[in-house]
Amino acid sequence: MTFANFKGGVGKTSTTALTSYNFAKKGYKCLVVDFDAQANVTSLLIKTRPTTENIIDINTTLMSALNKDINLEKIIINIKPNLDLIPNTSDFGLYPRFLERNFNDDLSRITFFKKKLEDLKEKYDFIFIDVPPTLSLLNETAFFACNQIIVVLQTQEHSLSGAEVFIKYLQETLINEFKSELDILGILPVLTKRQSIVDKEILKFAIEEFGSNNMFENKINAMERIKRMDLQGITDDPKDMHDKNVHKSFAVLVDEILIRLQERGYNYGK
Secondary structure, three states, X not given: OEEEOOOOOOOHHHHHHHHHHHXXXXXXXXXXXXXXXXXXHHHXXXXXXXXXXXXXXXHHOHHHHHHOOOOHHHHOEEEEOOEXXXXXXHHHHHXXXXXXXXXXXXXXXXHHHXXXXXXXXXXXXXXXXXXXXXXXXXXXXXXXXXXXXXXXXXXXXXXXXXXXXXXXXXXXXXXXXXXXXXXXXXXXXXXOOOOOHXXXXXXXXXXXXXXXXXXXOOOEEOOHHXXXXXXXXXXXXXXOHHHHHHHHHHHHHHHHHHHHHHHOOOOOOO
């Protein structure tokens, strides 16, 4: 599964981290794969670990494992009970060259990473892939490896147009051309401000464009505590009102994701 949009800055990485964190709290075994050379989700989750050993050796990162044909299970880092991470660093910028050097056709390149994940799918209830905001060969391999995608829609005009272009691209390129079984699970609104006029207008246009059934009922508010977690790691103090509000919001989102999966016939069990 992945959270994505053609536009950057819509909250994909923090949404990926906090959704997987709250799936793990509910007892689901989760793996987060950092597929971005900026390694933001690696940084966020490493800071979340209850340890001071937060330095990642480049030899244990995704690009290194792919170059050396190392089983991905060997580079997994545990973050908390039920939540693991495949870390990344800036060397992942070389991944498109790796694909072009090792494979002669687009289909072999695009299907490569899905095959690398096969051995891990039996070990986890959910695998989340955090991707950069680009339409590229790099992302195509990540999307092809996913069963579901959730389109993140920040309530800004450019994000709405980005979502429209992005969904069209998924349908025409991955699904129609490469026969991906990718399922667009829905559109997840991320509110820039609580129920501002702009938020309401963008949500109205989104419902008209995509249909109310395709919009997630539960929305994510751009809370200041989430911004702090991006810098310091995920905190989860039951006595802290702000922490409680963040995790309550994502726990509800997790419940809706599970309902949507069940409605589509997916059977994910702990």
